Amino acid sequence: MCARDGLVPALQAIVGPEALLAEEAAAPYAIEGVAPKAVVFPEEEAQVAEVLRVADAHGASVFPRGGGSHMDLGYPPVQVDVVLCLERLSRHLAYVPADLTTTVQAGMRLADLQQRLRQEGQFLALDPPARELTTLGGMVAANLSGPRRLLYGTARDMVLGTAVITVEGKRAKAGGRVVKNVTGYDLNKLYIGSLGTLAVIVELTFKLYPLPPGEHTVGIAVAHHKDLLPILQALRQTPLRLNSLELLNGAAIDFLAARSGVPAPQTPYLVLARVEGTPAVTRQQQEKIATALRRLPLHRSCQLLTWEPAQQGRLWQEIEEFPSSVYAQAPQSAVCKVSVLMSALPALFATLQEAEGHAGQGWPALAHAGSGIAYVSLTAPPLADPVAELVQQLHAFDRQVTALGGYRVLLHAPVAVKQRCQVWGPPRDDFPLMQALKAAFDPRRRLNPGRFIGGL
Amino acid sequence: MDKARLVSELAAIVPAPIVTAPEELLVYECDGNTLDKAQPDVVVFPTTSEQVAAIVRLANQYQVPFVARGAGTGLSGGALALHGGIIIEMCRMNKIWEVDYVNQRAVVGPGLVNLHLSLAVADAGYFYAPDPSSQGSCTIGGNVAENSGGPHTLKYGVTTNHVLGLEVVLPNGDLVHFGGATLDTPGYDLTGLFVGSEGTFGIATKVTVQLLRKPEAVKTILAAFATVADASNAVSGIIGAGLIPGALEMMDHLTIQAVEAFTGAGLPLDAGAVLLIELDGIAEGMEEDAARVVAICQQHGCRQVRVAKDEAERALLWKGRKQAFGAMGRLSPNYYTHDGVIPRTRLPEALERIQAIGKKYGLRIANVFHAGDGNLHPLVLYDERNPEEVTRVMQAGEEILRTCVELGGALTGEHGIGMEKRDCMPWLFTEDDLEIMHRVRQVFNPHQLCNPGKVSTPARQVPLWRGDP
Secondary structure, X not given: OOOOOOHHHHHHHHHOHHHEEEHHHHHHHOEOOEOOOEEEOOOOHXXXXXXXXXXHHOOOOEEEEOOOOOOOOOOOOOOOOEEEEOOOOOOEEEEEHHHOEEEEEOOOEHHHHHHHHHOOOEEOOOOOOOOOOOEHHHHHHOOOOOOOHHHHOOHHHHXXXXXXXXXXXXXEEEEOOOOOOOOOOOHHHHHOOOOOOOOEEEEEEEEOEEOOOOEEEEEEEEOOHHHHHHHHHHHHHOOOOEEEEEEEEHHXXXXXXXXXXXXXXXXXXXXEEEEEOOHHHHHHHHHHHHHXXXXXXXXXXXXXXOOOHHHHHHHHHHHHHHHHHHHHOXXXXXXXXXXXXXXXHHHHHHHHHHHHHHHOXXXXXXXXXXXXXXXXXXXXXXXXXXXXXXXXXXXXXXXXXXXXXXXEEEEEOOHHHHOOOOOOOOOOOOHHHHHHHXXXXXXXXXXXXXXXXXXX | OEHHHHHHHHHOOOOOOOEOOHHHHHHHOOOOOOOOOOOOOEEEOOOOHHHHXXXXXXXXXXXXXXXEEOOOOOOOOOOXXXXXXXXXXXXXXXXXXXXXXXXXXXXXXXXXXXXXXXXXXXXXXXXXXXXXXXXXXXXXXXXXXXXXXXXXXXXXXXXXXXEEEEEEEOOOOXXXXXXXXXXXXXXXXXXXXXXXXXXXXXXXXXXXXXXXXXXXXXXXXXXXEOOHHHHXXXXXXXXXXXXXXXXXXXXXXXXXXXXXXHHOOOOXXXXXXXXXXXXXXXXXXXXXXXXXXXXXXXXXXXXXXXXXXXXXHXXXXXXXXXXXXXXXXXXXXXXXXXXXXXXHHHHHHHXXXXXXXXXXXXXXXXXXXXXXXXXXXXXXXXXXXXXXXXXXXXXXXXXXHXXXXXXXXXXEOOOOOOOOOHHHHHHHOOHHHHHHHHXXXXXHOOOOOEOOOOOOOOOOOOOOOOOEO
């Protein structure tokens, strides 16, 4: 008899039979093809604590789950015992609009929160992929972000307070509900992006922003890669209220145009700048952009583009979704998130151009250029061994990224590819500390074991 | 282990001077919080990361506590050598290693004075956003330790929002790197965890920060109100209208008296409170936003509005705000300040209760604070030669902090817990909350030699280290 026997009845005793799936019913919750023994849907924090305690006692591994949009992030799991679904912990706990803060349970959906905030003219300034599906806890655990990060930052700039349940069932909070706070260690930062490997996030307090009175997008079709940096730099240096600055290559432009139905030019590169303000203010900023670009000595003249407001909205929605949607349409691809300095982006994109030549097909790439974050979809020609081919492409790509002083995370890829790559890149000299932190929180490696950097 | 031997081994690591004379050590017995004092045994001034690592290794070898110190402007006793031992004074590691304007990054030594960074990049049109009132002397390394704020954090955020990477000497002497110039470094965000750890997770020896473009336009408005309540309501009105000024500061009647005597900026001496409101950003829409701010202030009973007409007037208005603590010397020999935070909408109630606490203890309390953030700075005036008054000051301070916690706030917004408020931590955090924090500290600082006795009562008490003379 193994220690995990009796796990399912013990879990059922906690959440009740209607909040537990086992055997075949659990199959849809498989993570990277590995089906769980049980899926539980606790409704109360106390049940989360009890589930974690029981799982620990049974030696069972636990995989926290929000909306399920990013369950493939990380190394594929070897064995999945319990999937801990937080979607029923979805209460909106506190919201005082004039404080510009709100407190939610982790299972609340981002879309539901945004809808409530919009009624007060406010929003949470995070625009990750899977915006309809993602829960706030999942979004924070995976540290998801989108184009608006240029102006507003990422979860680390917006999470004011966190409550987690540890593997031994303790509830621990950090931070608070005020916008400025140095009371105690900032464990919020430790939980953000920790992929549920330290503790299970159950409650979050966010800093909010007023909705901008309006937005406007300027497109710049660029013909020569040597013109990219001067253009990006000019846009960063011109006084604008610029909330997004994107760079797309030809393949990404085609992909987004097809998905959004928004007409896009045939051009090797497209830069998109989105500014905020009242209609009068965005108009003036548009003029500033045009003036700044006119002054630049460029190799090839660039072309300014604008779209109808509804088209702009569709375009940005597809830009936000790009890291997920580009994988959905090409499951035999490897979608990478690359972080480099903005100044290295033209070289990165030029590299892709060359690699495309070898593979004989376009690699869509989209960068939140002002932040130096690029999403690239690598594919391999359908040869005898596509997995080996893709792994080889990845290794070559990694060398390029490293040469540019950047990092690469493999966001989405077939399991067989992930098993032969370092999903989070190579660990660095801070890795022993990360191991020690993991051991301090989860010494028996129950939470999302083996999935994070270095197999944490 | 005798002290002479420690000093001679330190001398083999760091260049002179090494401070050991009791009268010279007096300088290092406290920081900006003068109510708590403790003397180190020795103070050293390293010039390289390797020297810092070697000092820390030596301290480990002999089990001597050590504390990194910047400019000593901290306000919570964070840089005190509470258990004796070595103070590692970082001020000589003040080099600007690299400035990359294209990517808006700089790499600096921890001893660099905060304002010196902004001055160095000003001509190119950039600045470093966190601006504590002590920015003319406080160091970037100290800011990292305390996660310092400042008036402009309402819009720009605090230190942690601007630090991207760190080189750190860990409490065991290992040199490691967190984060870097690029964003979203894979793995746990150790940079974010380290910022604000008050010197208990190690010593930052290099700091990578982001630089911002200087705003195209700035508008500084001084609005005078009859009462603190009116001014507080105007604060809520401005934020509630979706306006986020660069800074939104309040000074109450008592503060106005002190500051005006000091700067002669022409503050209205009969006002109950003034708001210093600074809008910054692009030029387009600035006039409209300023008009909205003024209208909101007037709706809340503002009696007088003054808009700074040039940079000189703006600087004068800010001088009063930034030097307000120093100006208190005109009202009283000493002051004691707290740094509690409350949700912004609770400002009127909080200020009323603080005044009541002052009355109850027979103490004058001046308020000068970051109203937009809900970050209070009540300055309790006293005379340290009167021990009975000092006792009342401490009681009043405690009651103010308890009020902040009751109103849903926190103990400190930017000054840190240090040793000053460590015993208050259980007011806000449960035993389990604190146990998790201890666990994290144990990972970094298992022997509690690195700045012992700060943030919260350590799991293991460190004995006072005193080498034989």
